[in-house]
Amino acid sequence: DQQVKQNSPSLSVQEGRISILNCDYTNSMFDYFLWYKKYPAEGPTFLISISSIKDKNEDGRFTVFLNKSAKHLSLHIVPSQPGDSAVYFCAATGNQFYFGTGTSLTVIP
């Protein structure tokens, strides 16, 4: 059973607007959450993370929010740029890494 879920396979956003990518998880024991970005023909690269003791972490244009009671995290990209077009995976760690199925973001110039 999928412990980390990304229910939106794709998302299109205009350049300059906000992109919001969502992720839900089922295991309350997860204590660290990450977002990865993947371009075609490349391996995933780490983007941003958040520990379970926080509810927000910012890094430049990227902010991750964690709602532990809802078992939900989201990635906000503001402003979105065409170079942000990629597949985004969320991940959670317990005794091992669990990845979501990915959301393909397209930023339209």
Place this chain on the structure above:
Amino acid sequence: NAGVTQTPKFQVLKTGQSMTLQCAQDMNHNSMYWYRQDPGMGLRLIYYSASEGTTDKGEVPNGYNVSRLNKREFSLRLESAAPSQTSVYFCAISIGQGSYNEQFFGPGTRLTVL
């Protein structure tokens, strides 16, 4: 993806053939992982190795074997390839401490089994 290398980049096999995917890291980390990525399925863990000489099964180990002969290298072997093993395979290492660690990925091997 400097630091984790994978060979080959592409491979086409016929059903029943065998092959070994190679992964090497120059970052001197203990933990190494093999994932497969399939459309709509995300990244699924096949096997991992917490340290030299140890290996453990992940979520989807059937049809695969692994070998961690030294700290630097972690190989994935398909003894008798099946079309269901057509996928993109990623090797990764774990960077960080305790629970707060990241996975650092190689560039991937795209495998097609006919």
